[in-house]
Amino acid sequence: MTIAQIIFIAISAITVIASILVVASRNLVHAALWLVLSLAGVAVLFVLLQASFLAVVQVVIYIGAIAILIIFAVMLTRRVMRETKPQVNRYWWIGALAALLLFVTLVVILNQVPSAASSVSELPLPEEDLLSMLGTALVDVDGFVLPFEVASVLLLAALIGSLVIARPIKLDAEEGDEA
Amino acid sequence: MIPLSWYLIVAAAIFCIGIYGVLARKNAVGILMGIELMLNAVILNLVAFWRYLTPSLIGGQAFAVIVFAVAASEAAVGLALIISIYRRHSTVVADEINMLKW
Numbered sequence: 001m002t003i004a005q006i007i008f009i010a011i012s013a014i015t016v017i018a019s020i021l022v023v024a025s026r027n028l029v030h031a032a033l034w035l036v037l038s039l040a041g042v043a044v045l046f047v048l049l050q051a052s053f054l055a056v057v058q059v060v061i062y063i064g065a066i067a068i069l070i071i072f073a074v075m076l077t078r079r080v081m082r083e084t085k086p087q088v089n090r091y092w093w094i095g096a097l098a099a100l101l102l103f104v105t106l107v108v109i110l111n112q113v114p115s116a117a118s119s120v121s122e123l124p125l126p127e128e129d130l131l132s133m134l135g136t137a138l139v140d141v142d143g144f145v146l147p148f149e150v151a152s153v154l155l156l157a158a159l160i161g162s163l164v165i166a167r168p169i170k171l172d173a174e175e176g177d178e179a
Numbered sequence: 180m181i182p183l184s185w186y187l188i189v190a191a192a193i194f195c196i197g198i199y200g201v202l203a204r205k206n207a208v209g210i211l212m213g214i215e216l217m218l219n220a221v222i223l224n225l226v227a228f229w230r231y232l233t234p235s236l237i238g239g240q241a242f243a244v245i246v247f248a249v250a251a252s253e254a255a256v257g258l259a260l261i262i263s264i265y266r267r268h269s270t271v272v273a274d275e276i277n278m279l280k281w
Binding site: 002004005008012015016019020022023028031032035038039042045046048049050051053054057058061062065066069070072073074076077086087088089091092094095096098099100102103106107110111115116117118119120121123124125130133134137138143144147148151152154155157158159161162163165166168169 | 180184187193194197198199202203209215223227237240251259260265271274
């Protein structure tokens with residue numbers, strides 16, 4: 001067993017256990033903090049995959065923005081869900097069964113896919129060249145400029161949409177009076 | 180070296196845990212956390228396939244970047260919806276959010 005394998009096993013064990021605690025914690029703030037640990041574990045897996053840019057993006061967007069946004073939402077909506085009440089619905093065992101079944105199916109199928117056994121090859125370029133290649137490809141007309149722009153428009157629409165959806169009720173009522 | 184299947188199995192595990200969270204959680208914010216876990220597993224799969232099968236094509240990483248953008252907008256809109264529902268109906272329990280039922 002090489003050092004890379006030991007690191008991989010340790011990191012993925014931490015990630016999977018943290019993910020389980022995300023769905024199992026009674027306290028949602030704790031669940032959000034476990035989510036941060038799980039996302040950080042995936043960021044380390046990106047580093048192991050030599051995708052340095054994506055590891056940084058994972059930390060900045062997921063841990064820096066999404067996890068903090070979730071913690072904010074938990075705190076804003078805190079009073080309604082007491083931790084003593086059950087946190088799962090009546091059919092939680094069907095959900096657990098479905099998840100387990102899907103996992104077993106996926107693992108069985110993975111064992112039959114030939115490319116799943118492929119081992120890693122050397123990167124064709126040094127990592128920093130790959131990074132500049134990714135940057136160029138995202139704004140290249142022959143590359144991914146169209147998906148990139150669509151993603152930008154999607155982000156803008158989501159920004160405006162969430163501002164409109166989440167604005168206070170009072171503003172809505174005032175506009176209703178004018179109409 | 181680490182075989183590709185190890186990454187795929189870890190990603191599958193995270194994805195299935197996320198599915199359980201989405202199906203079983205009562206709190207809408209908890210459901211959203213499950214969705215985030217699932218999206219993260221998908222990105223991990225994409226990056227692992229890129230690294231092992233087509234490291235010379237940058238498309239795999241570009242696709243992962245797009246998925247990041249979609250995940251960010253999904254989280255923003257979802258949480259805005261939850262906060263809006265909480266303001267109007269004082270609930271974040273998914274079972275009680277049934278205003279669209281006639």
